[in-house]
Amino acid sequence: MREVYITNTLSRQKELFKPITPGMVGLYVCGPTVYGDAHLGHARPAITYDVLVKLFKNLGYKVRYVRNITDVGHLEHDADEGEDKIAKKARLEQLEPMEVVQEYTERYHEAMRALNVAPPSIEPRASGHIIEQMGIIRKIIDAGYAYESNGSIYFDVEKYNKDHHYGILSGRNLEETKEGTRDLDGQSDKRAPFDFALWKKASPEHIMHWPSEWSEGFPGWHLECSAMSEKYLGREFDIHGGGMDLMFPHHECEIAQNVASRGTGGVHYWMHNNMITINGKKMGKSLGNFITLSELFSGNNDVLAQAYSPMTIRFFILQAHYRSTLDFSNEALQAAEKGLAKMLTAAKDLKSLQAKAAASENSEVQQIYEKCYEALCDDLNTPVALSHIFDAVRIINSVKADQMQISSEDLALLVKLFDEVLGGILGIVDESAQGSKSATVLEGLMDIVLKERQEAKAARNWAKSDEIRDQLKALGITIKDGKEGTEWSL
Numbered sequence: 001m002r003e004v005y006i007t008n009t010l011s012r013q014k015e016l017f018k019p020i021t022p023g024m025v026g027l028y029v030c031g032p033t034v035y036g037d038a039h040l041g042h043a044r045p046a047i048t049y050d051v052l053v054k055l056f057k058n059l060g061y062k063v064r065y066v067r068n069i070t071d072v073g074h075l076e077h078d079a080d081e082g083e084d085k086i087a088k089k090a091r092l093e094q095l096e097p098m099e100v101v102q103e104y105t106e107r108y109h110e111a112m113r114a115l116n117v118a119p120p121s122i123e124p125r126a127s128g129h130i131i132e133q134m135g136i137i138r139k140i141i142d143a144g145y146a147y148e149s150n151g152s153i154y155f156d157v158e159k160y161n162k163d164h165h166y167g168i169l170s171g172r173n174l175e176e177t178k179e180g181t182r183d184l185d186g187q188s189d190k191r192a193p194f195d196f197a198l199w200k201k202a203s204p205e206h207i208m209h210w211p212s213e214w215s216e217g218f219p220g221w222h223l224e225c226s227a228m229s230e231k232y233l234g235r236e237f238d239i240h241g242g243g244m245d246l247m248f249p250h251h252e253c254e255i256a257q258n259v260a261s262r263g264t265g266g267v268h269y270w271m272h273n274n275m276i277t278i279n280g281k282k283m284g285k286s287l288g289n290f291i292t293l294s295e296l297f298s299g300n301n302d303v304l305a306q307a308y309s310p311m312t313i314r315f316f317i318l319q320a321h322y323r324s325t326l327d328f329s330n331e332a333l334q335a336a337e338k339g340l341a342k343m344l345t346a347a348k349d350l351k352s353l354q355a356k357a358a359a360s361e362n363s364e365v366q367q368i369y370e371k372c373y374e375a376l377c378d379d380l381n382t383p384v385a386l387s388h389i390f391d392a393v394r395i396i397n398s399v400k401a402d403q404m405q406i407s408s409e410d411l412a413l414l415v416k417l418f419d420e421v422l423g424g425i426l427g428i429v430d431e432s433a434q435g436s437k438s439a440t441v442l443e444g445l446m447d448i449v450l451k452e453r454q455e456a457k458a459a460r461n462w463a464k465s466d467e468i469r470d471q472l473k474a475l476g477i478t479i480k481d482g483k484e485g486t487e488w489s490l
């Protein structure tokens, strides 16, 4: 088995990956809080860890990949104050919270399918693991690292930090953390501003709550990942991934909860993908540059000059290393679209090439194939792997133009490179190609687009619904509104 190196956030170093059980990988990744459409920020972790899983499987590992759905406990301010994000959406739209969860989980899945992201092995929901979360709270209380205040339970960070290091992951000490937190406003039940909620007593207007020995309430957001990772991957497991924005406080709190309740931080390798910016700025609803994935696919957002296919998005994200920031701009996306087209054209041309040369040892193609694996096994260096595949594109174009000859061994290896590495591990496939896979992707994509048009119509935004219809027409897709809903044909 090839050796894989991963940059471990815990040690801040690139380390040789050694699984707990030989040949097996346990991976946990923080999934979405499902109160709105999947957006650009969701695409990067999903694609990064999808490639990691595909690489491990390709190398012969068995992978258990757990990615959760957050459907309770994620509050609006600092994760542990204010209204529950899902409950708020439910209140505004006059829906049951679980209707909100169902709707946006399904939309998230549709967007993931379009991006060719494979589903995880287990996708647990926080609300389905309240008992496990209460069990952990009980253990933390018994260990002396939590206190009750007015029916809520808080983690005692100061006490924990005397025995352990709160800040081990983010590299902070408690003094620095103190400076970064707001003072308590006098309304809070916490003893210290940096303490975090394990259980919150529900206020009368709070609609999602469960009975417990402490109060009628709900679990703190950080707790769910401690509970679900332990349940499905064990006391200790291999890799925990997520966006860099989750490192503090979410993952820091997760480690503290794990140590306090089971005597170990639990995770051997922490991996964090960097953030996406838009035209150099952080993406945010308040900044007016918030882009959902369905808007990217349809082009319906003022920031966008055109629609971008899911595969263009995937290709673009993989052209940067997961630990670097990545800036979205129309120019950069258009360049990615061109690069992708070049690569997929070469993949198509490859099928009709003829071998005319004699076999040679250590040919350029063999070197390219080897270097692709070296790059991917070196902390998932997808941009370098893609640059090697572009070298293969150059060879294909030269052979096609009769400027060079290729042996049958090299030709077979090129086919293997495109199938196994480009398609299989990087997940870059031809969306327009005929075949069940692309048809499924197109179906999913049309569901997203038509749903958006339906919403525009429901909101009496005729300009937008007509615009979507016209844009689809320009792509050769005709839609017909009928009693049973909207039908489409190519």
Ligand code: ZN
Binding pocket: 029, 030, 031, 225, 250
């Ligand atoms: Zn999490």
